[in-house]
Amino acid sequence: MNTQPVYQARGITKKYGNVVALDNVDFQVSAGEVVGLVGDNGAGKSTLVKVLSGAHKPDAGELLLDGERVEWDSPHDALEGGIETLYQDSSLAPDLTVSANLYLGRELLAPGFWGKLGFLANKRMDEAARLELEKVGIAVPSSSRSVAKLSGGQRQAVGIGRAVAWANKVIILDEPTNHLGARQSAEVLEVIKQAREKGLAVIFISHTLPHVLEVTDRIVVMRLGRIAADAPTSTFTPDSLVKSITGLDQLAG
Template identity: 45%
Template sequence: MTGEPTLSATGLVKRYGRVTAIGGADFDLLPGEVLAVVGDNGAGKSSLIKALSGALVPDAGEIRVDGELVHFRTPIDARKFGIETVYQDLALAPAQDIAANMYLGREKRRPGIAGKLLRSLDYTSMRSEARRVLDELDIKVKSITQPVETLSGGQRQGVAVARAAAFGTKAVIMDEPTAALGVAEASKVLALIDRIRQRGLPVVLISHNMPHVFDIADRIHVHRLGARVGVVSPATHSMNEVVGLITGALRLGEDGAVEEVEAAVRTGLGR
């Protein structure tokens, strides 16, 4: 996959007092790919993704969408540029139905006076469009009007992902989408991610599950100590090599091959 990155960042920095959450991080998401972002707990993955989705304002660095310099102050800013995020908590309203959740915060009003003056919602249109998106992504539910609280964990994940796919035009960011799911439901979510990729919408997948990463990702962004240490392909690098990059036992050479790092350097004693 080549071409100008759909979403990119250069030299992102975010500090909280003496703690550096992001230390000059770079990022590139190419058109139509699934890019996995992996790293240990505390590596700065969440802070990086929050900066890219508008939930965090970096102290320094640049973010670009299709090469255009952007400044995200809130997630709403990121949405305006077509960046949608599916967080681990899914941000769904359990008591409301599927269509209402698909349009949560973006409700459509009825045309004419009813919508403008009475602020009446266009439920027919929202339900029709929600059904179309679910069918297009092959997400199976009994009824578009059933409450989200009646859905399985995998179906709830599907609704959240469908909402992001419906409104995302540039990228969908997914934070640990299979973390709380069983084997069967996780497989369905991975298939859903593949269908989004087939629609031409690139996906950023944050995950600790290496088998899932190697099953679905086109490229793997390895994050360590607040910065990107390399980007590798599942086709050319093994799972053990990626784990070595995450822990700091290995590093990428100039030719893209991995090489061992001395223990003193790995722990910072050799600095």
């Protein structure tokens, strides 16, 4: 694993009126690394994700991508920079096919005259979508099947697969196993592992601590807008992670 951070936040502060959501936060993730981002509600996780994904601008601090300072004016800017963000609902269009979802906003046009008229290369997208999903271990019955006909786990896996297929630097996954059963969650966690094998930097936000402990290399704990802990996953037990999130580790000390 490359130890040089591919994406880094330094001294990030974000306020909403008199409320300090982020207080001088430092965060980083390297290529081929899965970092778990955990904390109670209100800890600052969502705000940090919004800053990293370009949805919000910080009031202070800086973002660095491959060591170069970047400023995102919108999530689209972050997307163009190689930062893919997948939220809980997976942002899939249920009435469209798997391949149409994979290429949503990036559609391939038919060659020649028909392409100039706006006709799409549907068969080409179906085959390319199948290959891209197979690369990350996702097997769907057919890339031409509508997303509405897939299971919850398959839909979430397709959403992550789309992010993996298009991301070239960082994937931010916000509660990707939320409301999924054990088997479906296992499918999603396997896709995250495949993303790591592909050399992508993965930020995994979750309240499901067993999943965090299973799939991450490092865990960052947020509490009251600050980083409370940042350590290799191997140094945490389920009990010590809960104590770090709730602040009981400080009371015990």
